[in-house]
Amino acid sequence: MDFSIRAANVEDCKDIARMILELAEYEKVADHVKVTQRDLEQDGFSKNPFFHGIVAEVPEQHKTKEGHTKIGYALYFYSYSSWSGRAVYMEDLYVMPEFRGKSIGKALMSKVAQLGLAAGCNQLNFTVLDWNKPSMDFYLSQGSFDVTADMGYHCMRCEGEALEHLAQP
Amino acid sequence: MHFKLRPATKEDCKEISRMILELAVYEKMPDQAKISHEELERDGFCQNPFFECLVAEVPEENKSKDGFTVVGYALYFYTYSTWKGPTVFLEDLYVMPEFRGNGFGKGLLCKVAKVGKEKQCVRLQLSVLDWNTPSRDFYAAQGAQDLTDSEGWHFIRFDGQKLDNLANEAPKD
Numbered sequence: 264m265d266f267s268i269r270a271a272n273v274e275d276c277k278d279i280a281r282m283i284l285e286l287a288e289y290e291k292v293a294d295h296v297k298v299t300q301r302d303l304e305q306d307g308f309s310k311n312p313f314f315h316g317i318v319a320e321v322p323e324q325h326k327t328k329e330g331h332t333k334i335g336y337a338l339y340f341y342s343y344s345s346w347s348g349r350a351v352y353m354e355d356l357y358v359m360p361e362f363r364g365k366s367i368g369k370a371l372m373s374k375v376a377q378l379g380l381a382a383g384c385n386q387l388n389f390t391v392l393d394w395n396k397p398s399m400d401f402y403l404s405q406g407s408f409d410v411t412a413d414m415g416y417h418c419m420r421c422e423g424e425a426l427e428h429l430a431q432p
Numbered sequence: 433m434h435f436k437l438r439p440a441t442k443e444d445c446k447e448i449s450r451m452i453l454e455l456a457v458y459e460k461m462p463d464q465a466k467i468s469h470e471e472l473e474r475d476g477f478c479q480n481p482f483f484e485c486l487v488a489e490v491p492e493e494n495k496s497k498d499g500f501t502v503v504g505y506a507l508y509f510y511t512y513s514t515w516k517g518p519t520v521f522l523e524d525l526y527v528m529p530e531f532r533g534n535g536f537g538k539g540l541l542c543k544v545a546k547v548g549k550e551k552q553c554v555r556l557q558l559s560v561l562d563w564n565t566p567s568r569d570f571y572a573a574q575g576a577q578d579l580t581d582s583e584g585w586h587f588i589r590f591d592g593q594k595l596d597n598l599a600n601e602a603p604k605d
Contacts, residue, residue, distance in 0.1 A: 268603055283514045296515045306512065311480070313512040343483040343509050345452045345524045346465045347591070349475060355514050373602035376590065380599045386591045387598070393584035406594030411586035415562040418579040418587065421545070422516070422555045425575025429545035429556070 264325060264365050268374050271316030271336065276303040278333040279316060286357040290392060307338075314340045314354065317374055319367045327361065334359045337371040341382060350386040351379030369405070390418060433494060433534045437543050440485035440505065445472040447502040448485060455526040459561060483509045486543055488527065488536045496530055503531045506540040508548075513555060520548030522558040541574065559587065 271279060280300040287293045298306075306313045319335035326332045335358035342352040353375050358368045376387050388410075391398050403409070410416050421429060440448060449469040456465035475482040488504030495501045504527035511519045522544055527536045545556050558576075560567050568578070579585045590598055 287515060292515075298514055298517055302517060306518065313510060313518050338512070338514055340510075340512055341482055342511060342521065343475065343507070343523055344467075345507050346456060346461075346467060348467050348471050349482055352511060354512055369601070370603050373598050373600075376595055376599040377602035380595065385595070386589055387595055388587060388589050390585045391588055393586055399586075399588075402588050405590070406597060407588045407590045409586050410589050411580055416559040416587055417562055417568075417581065418557065418585045419560055419571050419576045420555055420557045420579055421571075421574065421576045426545055426549070426554070426556055429542050429574055430549040431546070 264321065264362075266319050266321050266334075266362075266365070266367055266370070268317055268319050268370055271307070271318050273304050273308040275316065275318050275333060275336075276300045276307070278318070278331065279303055279336050279338070281331075282333075282336055282357050282359070283355065285359065286355060289357075290395075314338050315378075317371060317378075319358065319362075319371055321362070327359065331359070334362045335367050335371055337375050339375045339378070341379075341384070342388065344386060347385045349382065349384045350388055351375060351382065351384045353387060353389040356389070368401070372405070433531070434491055435494075435503075435531075435534070435536055435539070436489045437486055437536075437539050438489065440476070440487045442473050442477045444485070444487050444502055444505075445469040445476070447500065448472055448487070448505050448507070450500075451502075451505055451526050451528070452524065454528065455524060458526075459564070483507055483523065484547070486540055486547075488531075488540060490531070496528060500528070503528045504536045504540060506544050508544050510548075510551065510553065511557070516554050518548075518551060518553045519555040519557055520544060520551070520553045522556060525558070537570065538574075 287296045316338045318333050338355040339353045342350045344350050446469045453465050456462045486506045487502050507524040508522045511521045
């Protein structure tokens with residue numbers, strides 16, 4: 264199937280917001296999503312954006328039954344490893360179920376890797392849920408390794424009241 | 433003990449890279465720390481810096497046995513959660529052993545949280561090694577949750593040749 268990958272623009276935020284919700288439903292946490300289309304427009308397309316996006320698009324004749332031609336996305340930003348320097352972090356990678364199995368996910372991820380290398384990055388990092396076997400198998404088969412399983416790093420988070428408390432000692 | 437927490441300057445990068453190596457030794461991976469102070473200067477003090485850094489400084493009369501007055505640091509950057517919005521990621525938090533127990537680490541952590549809040553961040557995230565009980569206990573005491581244990585999140589990475597291979601497969605523009 265013909266598809267194209269391109270940089271996201273502010274007009275894509277409606278479809279990206281839709282797909283963020285679809286991804287959250289897949290991850291069984293749709294009620295956790297607080298970010299809106301407007302937040303994405305402000306946070307991703309201002310002078311100092313918090314993230315960058317790429318979208319996968321199919322021609323009109325392959326649009327979904329609801330009429331969508333934007334059928335996948337990846338959202339990433341630059342991060343830093345104090346051991347090896349510049350890194351790129353892929354926050355989300357998603358392809359709508361009816362378009363899977365056509366290497367669109369692989370193409371999106373490769374594009375993020377390419378953009379990262381062009382920016383001088385030495386690592387592409389992201390997280391995946393341990394029960395998400397299809398995704399885990401996909402990533403490992405592409406040559407990644409599980410930093411948590413191999414090196415023992417755990418993800419930690421402070422938010423809500425705990426973060427308020429920290430910020431005002 | 434008197435100490436000051438302040439934003440790092442370019443001139444601090446030599447001290448920061450010294451302490452990065454000390455932290456890597458503590459984490460039992462000294463040969464993983466490959467970064468030079470010149471790279472820190474380039475990446476932290478350019479027009480669109482990849483990170484920000486705070487340092488903990490003591491007065492001359494309290495300098496370390498090797499003569500250092502910059503005795504701790506916190507290196508962080510901004511990330512994004514597509515669920516909740518802007519986040520601050522604490523990449524490193526380190527205080528030289530002889531200065532621990534004086535509130536420097538907590539001070540640095542709180543300052544990062546404050547800076548993050550000023551930038552509208554709704555989360556502070558970090559990673560910690562599973563065997564590093566003192567650090568795990570410290571963060572848990574500050575209200576951090578372990579998402580690997582509670583929700584099953586794993587960090588995944590591409591680097592080296594595997595990253596090059598992946599990038600080579602990107603569709604042509």
